[in-house]
Amino acid sequence: MNLIEKTAAQEIKFHGRIINLRVDDAVLPNGNHATREVVEHPGGVCVAALTAENELLFVRQFRYPYGEVLLELPAGKLDRGGEDPLDAGKRELREETGAVAASYRSLGKLYPSPGYCDEIIHLYFAEDLTFGDSSPDDDEFLECERIPLARAVEMVLQNEITDAKTQVAILKVAALQNQ
C-alpha cells in the first residue's frame, strides 16, 4: 500500500526560542488534502551515566508544561545549526552534574511524538566517570541525585519515572547489562 504523503504548501505560524510551529497542506495517498501541524525542534540528547558503583546520575527539575518536578537523566537540546549530538551530550552531562565520561556508547535515538513533532532525541550510555563542578546556566535550577540502576529500573516499571527518554535509556542500559 502507498502510505506516502506529499507537501503541497508550508506556512510558519510561530517562530520561538526553542520551537517553531508550521502548518502544512499535505497530499494524501488517495489525492485528498489534509492539514498537518508540525512542531519544529532542533533535536535533543540524553545521557545515561553510570558510576563505578552501578548508580545512574539523575537531575530533578521543574518542568513547566506539567507544573511538576520530574526526575530525569541529564539531557538538553542541540544548539541550532546542527550541533553534534555526542558533543551536546558531553556538554549537558558536565554542566548539569559535573561529570566527565571517558567512555561513550550510543543507545540509539527516539522520536518522542511523531504525530506532530520532528524532534529526534539521541541517547548515550556513559561510563568511566570523573567529577568536577557542575555549571548549570544562571536561570537553570536543578538538583542532582544518584540512584542504583536496579532501583531505577523498578522506578520505571512502577511508574515513578514518567519522562520518555529517561524510561527508554534506563531500560536499554539494563538490557545491555543483562546481555
Place this chain on the structure above:
Amino acid sequence: MNLIEKTAAQEIKFHGRIINLRVDDAVLPNGNHATREVVEHPGGVCVAALTAENELLFVRQFRYPYGEVLLELPAGKLDRGGEDPLDAGKRELREETGAVAASYRSLGKLYPSPGYCDEIIHLYFAEDLTFGDSSPDDDEFLECERIPLARAVEMVLQNEITDAKTQVAILKVAALQNQ
C-alpha cells in the same frame, strides 16, 4: 532547593486541530522572569496487544513530521473533553487492527517531551484478543503487522524502532513477562 516556577502571564499564539501553542511569562525561583513555550495536546494512548502466539500487533504509517514510514504500536489521541484513556485505547486498537481485547492492564504513562509539551501518553497491555474488521478513518492509511515479542525487543535494542511510546511499551511488556 526551591525549583518551582510560577505563571505570570499566558498568551495563546496558535489554536490548531491537534495542538495549541502558548507562550507564558514564568517567574523563576530566583525571581527572574523567563519565557516558556508550551505545546498543548489533549493526551494520547498506546496499546501493546499480545496474541496467543506471543506476537505484538503493529501498524506502519507515514509520519509527516519525519517524512518516514514508522513501525508503531496502535495509538491515537484522546478526544478533547477528557476522554477516558482506556476507552480511547480500546477504540484505537479496534479501528486500526480490528482487534478486541478481553484483558487490559495499565503500563503506566509517559511524558514524551517535558521541556515544551504537556502531552501525557497512557500505555496499556492488552491480551485475550478476538479479531473483527479494522475501520481506519477515510484519510488514515496504515498497514497492520504482527511481530513476535522477542523480535520486537531486539528491534528496540537495535534501533529499528524509533517511536518513544512503542519502545517503552515493548520493553515494559518484556519486563513483565520476565518477572
